Amino acid sequence: MDEVEVLVAHSERATLRVGDVFLKVDADRARLDAEVEAMALAPVPTPEILWCKPPVLAIAALPGTTLGHLGAPSTASPTAWAAAGAAIRKLHDAPLPPRPGRAGRSIGALTAELDDECESLLANAVLPADLVTRGRQVAEAALRPWTPVFTHGDLQIEHVFVDGDQVTGIIDWSEAGRGDALYDLATFTLGHEEHLGDVLAGYGTDIDIDLDVIRAWWSLRSLLAVRWLIEHGFDPFAPGCEVDALRSLR
Template sequence: MDEVKVVVAHAERATLRVGDVFLKVDADQARIDAEVEAMSLAPVPTPQVLWRKPPVLAIAALAGTTLGRLGGPSTGSPAAWAAAGAAIRKLHDAPLPPRPGRSTAALTAELDAECELLMANGVLPADLVIRNRQVAEAALRPWTPAFTHGDLQIAHVFVDGDEVTGIIDWSEAGRGDALYDLATFTLGHEEHLADVLTGYGTDADADLDVIHAWWSVRSLLAVRWLTEHGFDPFAPGCEVDVLRSRM
């Protein structure tokens, strides 16, 4: 009998693996619906949906491995990272999905409120928060909407050799800033940003300040949530180290 492995679990959702099947349990049916819709529209490899029975979504495992994880060593050749960049570009060039993204005004308000809480509760030093809020300003500008994954962590992209075999976890997909996806994918692995941009194949390297700004935005918004849900953003190479790197 196949072993049941807990891939990730917190108060909002859980993912289990049984053999070659992943079971995603989510009390928010709208989030599962959004994920299935995004996978059906995305012009890149995605997991096969095997069945749905709320609150569970069953998907098939992907071939290959991820390029690493936040806080851990990165793997894969420069060509593999470039292939990931090319797949991301293909997604961003696709027709826009129906799901709208957050406005710049809403994101700015959320970020300012989070920064206040981080400092008021002593979660992070005030100088660290203030400096990264300054860096973050470069991301809070008008952008041309693209089909974005919305949570394109390095652990969500699978490769086999130098080929992308699939991208998982599409619940945050919608219309957004393409540079946010690039920033999320390279968070904590800045040494591979040039390889990703080589595969992405545009003048995105002219917007490095915006990518750096999105690193600060994502990390500032994540620290308190991660701490409250049993994760450690203070671990080496993770979100707090990303914030420190901007000092």
């Protein structure tokens, strides 16, 4: 009998692997429905859905390996990173999905969330005051009007699989929907700034990418994530992770 491997587990959801099958357990039915819908609409490789019986979604394993991990150097080639950039662009050029995603929060809602989180980080001395203040200043550039595209919403490099220099699939679509393209690009390159040029080369040079906004999203995403990660058993202070990303923006 195959062993059950726990890949991710916290109070909101869990992902298990049994052989070549991944089981995603999510108590939020709307989030599970959004994931199934997004995978059906996305014009990029996604896992085969084997069955869905809420709160569980079963998907087939993808060939290849993840592009890398936050906090560790990526061994993938520049060509593989560029191929991922091309896949992201294909997603962003697709017809808009019917619902807003995590990357589509309004400026007002995002500003309020960021201000509340920074206040909490300071009040509880989670991070040094100068790091929070500088991070909040950098994050300001992300709080601007944007044209909605089809976004993944949680495009961490662990969610992109490659085989050699080819993208074989993208997983974890529960946050997908209409949103800011630069949010996806920033999430994907968080902690891997050295590969941003390769990603943008694959994404395409026909549009102007504001690098200050990408830096702003690195800061904003990190500030919003630190306390949640700590509370759910993760370590944002690990080398190369969220707190180091904030420090690098000084």
